[in-house]
Amino acid sequence: MPVARHVLAHAAERPSRLAVCGPGGELTYAGLAERISGAARHLRDRGVGPGSMVAVALADPVELLTAVLAADLAGATPLVGDPAWDRRRWDHLTTASLAARISAPLPQVAGPPVEGEARPDDLAWACFSSGSTGRPRAVIRTRASWTGSYSHLDRLAGIGLDDVVLVPGPLVSSLYAFAALHTLATGATAVVPGRWPGRSLAAHLDSASVVHVVPHRLPDVLRRPGSLRVAVVGGAALDAGARAQAAAAGVRVVSYYGATELSFVAADTDGSGLRPFPGVEIEVRTGAHGPLGEVWVRSPWLSQGYLAGAAGPLRRDAGGWVTVGDLAEPYRAGQVLRLRGRGDGAIQTGGATVVPEDVEEVLRQVPGVGDVVVVGLPHPSLGSVVTAVVEAPPARQPPRALLEATARGALDAAQRPRRWFVVPSLPRNPTGKPARAQVADRLAGGDPEIRRLV
Numbered sequence: 001m002p003v004a005r006h007v008l009a010h011a012a013e014r015p016s017r018l019a020v021c022g023p024g025g026e027l028t029y030a031g032l033a034e035r036i037s038g039a040a041r042h043l044r045d046r047g048v049g050p051g052s053m054v055a056v057a058l059a060d061p062v063e064l065l066t067a068v069l070a071a072d073l074a075g076a077t078p079l080v081g082d083p084a085w086d087r088r089r090w091d092h093l094t095t096a097s098l099a100a101r102i103s104a105p106l107p108q109v110a111g112p113p114v115e116g117e118a119r120p121d122d123l124a125w126a127c128f129s130s131g132s133t134g135r136p137r138a139v140i141r142t143r144a145s146w147t148g149s150y151s152h153l154d155r156l157a158g159i160g161l162d163d164v165v166l167v168p169g170p171l172v173s174s175l176y177a178f179a180a181l182h183t184l185a186t187g188a189t190a191v192v193p194g195r196w197p198g199r200s201l202a203a204h205l206d207s208a209s210v211v212h213v214v215p216h217r218l219p220d221v222l223r224r225p226g227s228l229r230v231a232v233v234g235g236a237a238l239d240a241g242a243r244a245q246a247a248a249a250g251v252r253v254v255s256y257y258g259a260t261e262l263s264f265v266a267a268d269t270d271g272s273g274l275r276p277f278p279g280v281e282i283e284v285r286t287g288a289h290g291p292l293g294e295v296w297v298r299s300p301w302l303s304q305g306y307l308a309g310a311a312g313p314l315r316r317d318a319g320g321w322v323t324v325g326d327l328a329e330p331y332r333a334g335q336v337l338r339l340r341g342r343g344d345g346a347i348q349t350g351g352a353t354v355v356p357e358d359v360e361e362v363l364r365q366v367p368g369v370g371d372v373v374v375v376g377l378p379h380p381s382l383g384s385v386v387t388a389v390v391e392a393p394p395a396r397q398p399p400r401a402l403l404e405a406t407a408r409g410a411l412d413a414a415q416r417p418r419r420w421f422v423v424p425s426l427p428r429n430p431t432g433k434p435a436r437a438q439v440a441d442r443l444a445g446g447d448p449e450i451r452r453l454v
Contacts, residue, residue: 002118003147004040004073006185008033014161018189020180022062029187032066038108039070043100045109050075050116052099053126055090057083061171061192063105065180070106072124075116079126079138079307082172082430093128094138094307120144126307127174128430129260138307139174139260145301149264150182152278156269157232157254159210163188166208168197168217173430174260175234179212196432202226214432216371218242218253225249234258239361243271257339259324261314263301266337273336277301283321284331292340292355295328296321327355345436347376348383354415356436362410363388363417368398371426375440377419388417389439389450391426400453420453 010017011033019029027035048054054071056078058064064080071078076099081090083103090101118124124143153159165183167190169176183190188210196217197204205211205226212232213221221231222245231246233255246253256267257274266274266282276282279300286293298321306312313324327346329338341357348354356374363372370391376384392398400420407416427438442450 002072002124002143003181003185004036004069005118006187007036007069008073010184010187014187017161017187019184020062020065021189021191022060023193024060024062027062032069032184035066035108036069036073037114038110039066039106040073040114041109041111042107043070043074043076044114046100048074048076048099050122052076053079053097053123055079055081055094055098055101057081057085057090057101057103058105059083059194060105061180061194064171065184065190065192067102067106068177068181069184071102073114073116075118075122077123077126077140080172080177081128118143120148123304127177127260128172129174129312137310137312139303140305140307141263141303145263145303146178146181147185149277149279149301150185152264153182153232154186156267156278157210157230158252159183159186159188159230161187163209164191164207165189166191166204166211168193168195168201168204168211168213169432170195170430173432175214175431176212179232215242215255217432219245222246222249222251225251230254232256238268240271241365257337259326261303261305261312261324262297262322263299263303265295265297265299274339275336282331282333282337284328284337286330291329292327293330294323295326295337295339296323298322347374347386349376349379349386349414354386359386359388359407359411359415359417362406363390363403366398366403366406368392368396369403371434373426373434373436373439374417375436375443377440377443385419386415386417387419387421387443389421389423389426389443390453391424391434392422393424397422397453403453421450422453423450 011029015030017029019032020027054076056067068078120143122143123140125146126138126140129139165188167176167179171177180190180192202224205228209229215238228251230252238255243253254269258264264277267277268274281298283296284293316322327340341355345356359374360372373389375387377387379385426434429435
């Protein structure tokens, strides 16, 4: 069933229940259903319907959700992008025919209910993925691959009708877009500030029972969790220290591993480690990456691929298995999946292969390190030299001696950074993950903001 029709059903059953809260206002389920229906009639009048793709780029998150759900109700496929992109940028990124571009709130048209047949294999959602590379590409998926996992997430995280779910990030990110639409399909209340709420975070947490975050934001949430009951953490592995902090704060953590192209792959609901998400088969294929292997996945939640055949990390085999190049330790069914980073980001140095995430996990524990990115810089004899770029404010930079001592105590010789840099703020992609390729490009270009750490 389209998410929009879930919203209409909730409006009939609980019309006064608050559906969505944003910086510009809030809507009950009755109010949201009325706006979705009126906007869907407007789209149908413009010839937008089944088989159409609609670009949606609105800064206000409530208006964006309204437009996305209106397109969904009309039978079209919404493609959510950055409102800062101009037409030339859209044309470059999509290279596909768009039935409409929505950059302003949709008008409401009165009339009868919007009818239409919706099938599970309809192309019902499209969004952009950049991972850690910073190069957006549009990913398309069927309705079933998007909405079929909702009930599993409800069960794993215990999300229900009476929850208030904080979604503190831009909805151009598939992680946050999924969270918001899942909340509305469930019948709960979605709080969508549209970006990280900063100083207003505590006020949001006073009323929220669930939050969706990326790992580096979890400590901010746990400093003053308010009425928070569950934190759903996606985007990277979560260390045991963060789980312990959450437990002390009375917050249950459900973490997961996935990708825009793959959707959910594995989840950790109790701290025992990542295990396959319901319906997912996992293989780790070794041979090309030393003792590690590539993670291959087969599941109902996989995307259809990239719009207009764009190039990207997604690869398929004849058996229906796909990969985006993530690495893990050897794995057998029933075991815990132990991720070790991305294959295309591995650093070859002096004949050794270094996975940047292994080094970053150690260095993040050093006091004063806000975050860190490890990349390989060219070296005439080693091939590459391991290089760390530490995020820290100028007044609180960690001493290089402390970083080096930590590296010596926890890392093999090949893994230890030989060059150290510091930057006030790392570039990030829409999900909040550091944009590794951008960091490498800025280093290579001699960006004056990135300074040597002495």
